[in-house]
Amino acid sequence: MKARIPLFLLPILACLGVQPALRPQDSQVSLFPRASEELILGVADVQSTSAGTAETDGVLRVFNQVLWDDLSFAGFFTMAGRSFYPSKPIVRPEVDIDYEAWDALPFKVSFLTVGNLTLKDGLVRVELSVYDMKQRKMSFGKAYTGNVNQTREIVHRWADEVVYQLTAGTSRGIASTKVAYVSQQGRNKEIYVMDYDGYNPRAFTHTGSLNLFPNWAPDNSKLAFVSYRPNPEVAIYSYIDGSRLPFPMFNTLASTPAISPDGKEVAFCMRTARGDSDIFISNLDGSNRRNLTNTPAIETSPTWSPSGRQIAYISGMPGQIVIKDVDGSNLRRISKEGGDADAVSWSPDGKWLAFHWQPRNKSNYDIFVADAATGLIRQVTSNRGSNESPSWAPDSRHLIFQSNRSGKWQIYATLLDRADVRQVTTTGSNTSPAWSGYFK
Numbered sequence: 441m442k443a444r445i446p447l448f449l450l451p452i453l454a455c456l457g458v459q460p461a462l463r464p465q466d467s468q469v470s471l472f473p474r475a476s477e478e479l480i481l482g483v484a485d486v487q488s489t490s491a492g493t494a495e496t497d498g499v500l501r502v503f504n505q506v507l508w509d510d511l512s513f514a515g516f517f518t519m520a521g522r523s524f525y526p527s528k529p530i531v532r533p534e535v536d537i538d539y540e541a542w543d544a545l546p547f548k549v550s551f552l553t554v555g556n557l558t559l560k561d562g563l564v565r566v567e568l569s570v571y572d573m574k575q576r577k578m579s580f581g582k583a584y585t586g587n588v589n590q591t592r593e594i595v596h597r598w599a600d601e602v603v604y605q606l607t608a609g610t611s612r613g614i615a616s617t618k619v620a621y622v623s624q625q626g627r628n629k630e631i632y633v634m635d636y637d638g639y640n641p642r643a644f645t646h647t648g649s650l651n652l653f654p655n656w657a658p659d660n661s662k663l664a665f666v667s668y669r670p671n672p673e674v675a676i677y678s679y680i681d682g683s684r685l686p687f688p689m690f691n692t693l694a695s696t697p698a699i700s701p702d703g704k705e706v707a708f709c710m711r712t713a714r715g716d717s718d719i720f721i722s723n724l725d726g727s728n729r730r731n732l733t734n735t736p737a738i739e740t741s742p743t744w745s746p747s748g749r750q751i752a753y754i755s756g757m758p759g760q761i762v763i764k765d766v767d768g769s770n771l772r773r774i775s776k777e778g779g780d781a782d783a784v785s786w787s788p789d790g791k792w793l794a795f796h797w798q799p800r801n802k803s804n805y806d807i808f809v810a811d812a813a814t815g816l817i818r819q820v821t822s823n824r825g826s827n828e829s830p831s832w833a834p835d836s837r838h839l840i841f842q843s844n845r846s847g848k849w850q851i852y853a854t855l856l857d858r859a860d861v862r863q864v865t866t867t868g869s870n871t872s873p874a875w876s877g878y879f880k
Contacts, residue, residue, distance in 0.1 A: 441461075441793045445795065447479060448589075452761050455808045457539070463705070468657050469652070472592070474493050476869075478515065478546055478550075478689075479518065479550045479551070480517070480518045480519075480520050480548060480549050480550045480551075481506075481511060481517035481518065481519055481549070481550065481551055481553070481602075481606075482520040482525065482542070482549040482551070482552040482553070482573070483507060483508050483511060483519065483522075483552075483553050484552060484553065484555075484626055485500070485504045485518075485529070485530050486500060486504055486507070486527065486554075486555040486556060486557050486559070486566065486568070486809070487500075487530065487555075487556050487629070488500055488557055488559070489531065489532045489557065490557075490558045490559055490560060493559075494585055495559060496557075496559045496836055497518075497590070499557065499559055499564060499588060499591055500557060502592065502595075503557065503566070503591055503594075503595055504799075504860035505880055506591075506592055506595040506596070506599075506637075507553070507595050507598065507599055509602070509637065510596060510599035510600075510613075510615040510637075511599050511602060512514075512554075512596065512639075513614075513838075513853075513855060513860065513862065514603050514611070514613060514614070514615070515837055515838070515855040515857060515858055515860070516603060516606065516607055516610075516611065519620045519702075520547065520549050524545050524546065524547075525550045525789070526538050526541035526542060528541070530554045530658060531556050532556075533554045533569060533571060533578070533835055534578075535661070536828055537552070537554070537571060539573070539576050541876055542573060542578060543573075544574070544718050544792050546571070546586070548574075549573045550572075550573060550574065551570050551571065551572060551573060551579065551717045552570065552571045552573055553569075553570050553602060554568070554569055554570075554571065555566065555568035555569065555598075556568060559588070562587055562588055563585060563586070563587055563588075564584075564585065564586055564587065564588055564590070564591055564594065565583065565584070565585045566583065566584050566585075566594060566598075567581070567583045568581060568582055568583070568584070568598050569581030569582075570602060570605065570606070572759060572819055575779075576651065580601075580605050582601060583742055584597065584598065590595065592635065592639060592640070593616075594743070595615075596615035596616045596635070596636075596734075597611060597615075597616055599612030599615040600612060600614075600615050600616050603615075611835045611837075612834070612835070612878050613835075614636055614833045614834065614835055614838055615636060615637075616636075616761040616878075617636045617834060617868045617875060617877070617878065617879070618633050618634065618636065618660070618831065618875075618879075619633070619635075619636055619698070619831075619840055619851070619864070619872065619873050619875055619876065620633050620644065620655075620656060620663055620665075620873070620874045620876070621633075621634070621654065621656035621804075621865075621870055621871065621872055621873040621875065622651065622652055622653075622654065622869060622870065622871045622872040623641070623852055623868055623870050624869040624870075624871075625868075628647075628648055628649055628650065628652055629649075629650045629652060630643050630646065630647065630651055630868075631643075631644040631645040631647045631651045631654050631663065632644060633679075634648060634864075636833075636853070636864075636875070637864065638863075638864035638865050638866070639778070641865075644679075645665075645667070645677075646675070646683070646757045647667060647824050649665050649667070649669070649670070650664060650666075650667070650668040650670045650672075651665055651666065651668070651675075652666040652672070652695075652872060653665055653666045653695065653696050653697070653872055653873055654872060654874045654875045655697050655698050655699060656679075656698065656699070656700075656877060657679075657699045657703050657877075658700075658701050658703055658877050659703060659877065659880075660679055660876050660877055660878075660879055661675065661678065661679055661680060661703070662676055662677065662678055662679055662685065662699065662703075663676070663677050663679050664676045664677075664698070664699050664706060664763065665677075665697065665819055666694070666697070669689070671692075672693050672694060673685065673694050674687055674693050674694045674695070674697045674706070674708050675776070676697070676699075676706065676724065683863075685724070685725070686725050687706075687724075687725060687726045687801075688726040689701055690710060690750070692710060692711045692712075693710065693711040694708055694709070694710040694711075695708065695709050695710075695717075695740065696708060696709050696740050696741045696742065696856045698742050698743055698744055698751075699724070699744075700744050700748050700879045701744055701745075701748040701774060702745070702748055703724070704723065704724060705721055705722065705724060706721070706722060706723075706724055707719060707721050707732070707742035707751055707878070708720055708722075708742065708746065709739060709742065710739040712731075716735075716736055716737060716738050716739075717738050717739055718731050718732070718739055718741055719731075719732040719733045719739050719740070719742050719751065719753050720732060721751075721766065726823065732751065732753070732764065732766070732768055733753075733764070734873070735755075736755075737755050737756045738753045738755075738756065739753055739754065739780075739785055740753065740754050740822055741753055741754045741782060741783055743785050743786045743793075744786060745763075745786055745790055745792065745812075746786070746787075746788055746789065746790045748766070749765060749766060750763050750764065750766065750770075751763070751764055751766060752774070752784050752786055752793055752812075753782060753784065754782055755760055755783070758778070758779070758780055760773055760774075760775045760776075760781075761773070761774040761775040761793060761795060761810070762774065762782050763812070771818060773791060774810055774812070774815045775815070775817075776797075776815070778800050779797055779798055779799045779800050779802075780798040780805075781795050781796060781797035781798070781808075782795065782796060782828075783795055783806075783828060783829045783830065785811075785830050785831050785832055786812070786832075787812075787832045787836040788832055788834050788835075788836050788877070789836040790812065791811065791812060791813075791836065792809045792810065792811065792812060793809065793810045793811075793812050793830075794807060794808070794809045794820075794830040794832060794835065795807075795808060795810070795830065796808070796827060796828040796829060796830060796841070804825060804826040804827070805826045805827060805828050806819060806820070806821045807819075807820040807821045807827045807828075807829050807830045807839065807841050807854075808820060809839075809856070809870070816840075820839065820841070820854065820856060821841075821854070821861070824843065824845040825843050825845030825846075826843065826844050826845075827841055827842070827843045827845070828841060828842050828843070829842050829870075829871065829872050829873065829874045831873050831874045833853075833875045834875070834876070834877045834878050836857060837855065838854065838855055838856070838867070838875075839853065839854050839856060840852070840853045840854075840864065840873040840875050841853075841873065842870070842872065842873060844866050846863070848868075848869055849869045849870060849871050850863060850864070850865045850866065850869075850870055851863075851865045851870050851873045852864060855860075
C-alpha cells in the first residue's frame, strides 16, 4: 500500500506521465563524475592513550566504526581494505607509521587517517591527523574534546574535515547534517529530526495529530511542515528554540511548503475556490501572498531553484513536472511522457530534479533524476519495493528517500554515482525525509 493521503486531505497530489525512462546504462547524463586520479584512503584505528577499560573500549569501537562509515559513504575515496594494513598500532604517528610496510601493500595508499584518544572523567579528547603517504609527512590535523555522549558528533566533524581538506573544498561532507522526517506514533504522525545516519532521533513536534512534509530553511534555522489543526495548514517553527512563527490559517487546505533559498519567502500549494490546488508564494509570515499558477489543474509540491528565480512543481492529474519563473513567466515542461510521478526536489547545485515516478504498467514507484536543463532522465532505484519522496543532501551527490522494500516504510540514503544504498531507520514507520543544509 502506497503512502498516499486522499486528495481532500491535500497530500502530494501530482501524478506524472513518462514512457519507460532511460535505464542507467543507457542514460546520456553523466552523474557526479569521480576525480580523474583515484584517491585511496587508509583509515587506521584510533588508539587509546589511557588505561584500557570497558568504557574506553566501547568508545573506541564506536569512534572507529562511525569514522569508516562516514568516509566510505562520502563517496570521494577508494577505501583501502583493513585486512591489508600493517599490524602495528599507530599511537604516535610520527614514529609509529611504518612507511615501508605501507608501501609494500598491493595498492598505494594516498592518505592515511590516524589518531589517539584519551577518556578521563567522562571527557573524550582525541588528536587526529591525516598523513600524505607519498610525501611521508602530516598533511593536516585537529584535536577535539567533548563528553562521551558527543563521540559520534566528534567523529562526524572529523570526517567532514577530511572530506573538505582532501577534496580541496569541493565538498564540506555530509556527516554533520541532519534529516527531518515523519514518524508514525500510533495514529499520530510527528516530525522527528535525526543525524544523517539515523542515530540520535528526537521528536520535533508534540502535537498529537498529523504533521507531514517537513522542509528546512536553507540556513537550518526553521522547519516548515503541514500540521492538521484539524485541517492541513502550513506551520513554520524555529529549529533553534522550537517556537512557532506567525503564519496565517487560510480557512482552506494548504500543503507541501518550501522555504526560499534566501529564507524570506515560502511556496506552498493551497486549495482554491475552484476546488483545485494552485501554487502560492508569500513572505515567511504569510503576507504578500500571490498565486503563481492560477490554473484549473491540480498543482502541488513546489521546489525552489538554488537561485530563487524559478520553481519546479507538479501539475495535473496525471501530473507533469514543470518549471516557472517566480514572476509567473517562462513556463517550461520537463516531463513529456506518461506515468505517475510526484515529490520533485531541486538539487542544491541546480543541475538535477529528483522525483519518484511509476512508469506505465509498473506497480511501484522508483526514484529518478532529470537534468534540469535538458530534461534527460536517469533511474536511481529499481526492483526493491516502492521508493518515494527523494530529498537532496547539500552536496548534491546523495539522496534520501522512503521505501517499503523491507515490508514497512523506512528511510534510505543513496550515493548516486556508486549505487550505494543504506537503510537509515529500522523501527516503526518513517516517511517524507528532508535533508538539512550545512550547519555553520
